Amino acid sequence: MRHMRLLQNVLETTLGRPLAMAAVAATLAAASAVAGAQPSYPDKPLRLVMGFAAGGSVDPMARTITRMLGERLGQTIVLEHKPGAGGTIAVGSVVNAPPDGYTLLLSNPGPLIVKPQGDPLSKLSAIGRVADMPLALVVPAGSPFKNLQEMVVFAKANPGKLTYGSGGYGATTHIGMEMLKHEAGLDIVHVPYKGQAAATPDLISGRIDMLLDGWNSSIPNVQSGKLRYLGVATLNRSAIKPDVPTIAEQGFPGFNAALWWGIWAPAGTPSDVVEKLGRELQVVTQTDELKNVYKQLGVDPQSSTPEQLTAFVHSEQVRVQNLVKDANIRLD
Incomplete structure (x- = not known):
């Protein structure tokens, strides 16, 4: 404040008191705006966690997505493998991560709706669907x-x-x-x-x-x-x-047992971050480059908004739970 008073005295000498006070006020407002501004997302590398070991059949798909999404975001995305317990270890690590958009989950339905621990979907924010593995x-x-x-x-x-x-x-x-x-x-x-x-x-x-x-x-x-x-x-x-x-x-109309994949962030992730991730992921999943990679891997491309993935997964959850109950399927 001492420096601001000195500045005000100098300005009063040259501009007069009213103009000097206005200039000082504008300077303070600009300084406050700069101090309160947050760096644009993302300003550091991200992690994409998956519940499968490196080198598996899902790995090439995951590596391609991390590379292309990282290019869209202007940041590196590190693929992190956390295999074990049917994918629940990977889900747990993302659920418990800070909801800042820097830790994401790549998962299939197994640990989310088939054999979940607790209710993981309530602790995750959908980003987008990325693939179906027929x-x-x-x-x-x-x-x-x-x-x-x-x-x-x-x-x-x-x-x-x-x-x-x-x-x-x-x-x-x-x-x-x-x-x-x-x-x-x-x-x-x-x-x-x-x-x-x-x-x-x-x-x-x-x-x-x-x-x-x-x-x-x-x-x-x-x-x-x-x-x-x-x-x-x-x-x-x-x-x-x-x-x-x-x-x-x-002879079995409506039969569908595809293995789908999607990306999630921890629940509580800011909506503008979720929207940005979802928007950029949609661009990636609709590119010819990714479609060509998928074709070589035997994977069908999928694309969705966060809202569409949420609705799809909840419908799948109801369908699988009803099937398990009606057919008396043993899960362990």
Whole structure:
């Protein structure tokens, strides 16, 4: 204040008292505005946390998104792997992070709606949907079933004789097959594995009869003649393999068991930050570059606003919870 009084005395000498006081007031207002201004978001690197180990099938998709979204935001986004407990460790780390927009979550439905700990969705703010990983029903090359209906007819005539593998209780591949069993009225024995990849060798060798698997892991085995598709578990045929019919069009209208992915921030993140992240993420997910990367990975691109992701996930939550209850599905 001493410096301001000196400035006022100098200005009064040169401008007169009224003009001097006005000049000092304007200087104080400008200084106050500068002091109160916040740096524009983001002004430091971000973290994107995912509940899977590095090097897995989801890793290339996640790395591409972090790179492209980081370029849009003008900041580096560090991909952080926190595998374990079905993704709940990753969810917990983001839920408990400061709600400032610098810690984000990339997740599938598993730890959010299939086997959640508590109510994680109430502690997260949706940013946007990024991808669907189509699942397809595959059988060994030597299987007698050439299409889905042949399998269904046999299974109904021989309850309990067929088996299917999954990535474990509560996995999307488990829930999807139980959904098919429930809708078709089938008795097929579940053989859970510690991860989806562990089931594939047993499927190829014929130790299990079928598997609901992702495009990215099944396509090489189908192309090499080791496996064969019976149907894709999405509402529409995939652009990746448009010649493969959907399960829905083979007698089960509305059947959909795609493995979707989205991005969230901690609840309480400022709305303008959520809006900016959502806006920039939509730009990324609609680029030809990302679509080309997805095609190579066997992933279908998706794009949404934060509000659309919130509505979609809540509808999925109701659908899965009803299915688990109606079909009496064991989750652990």
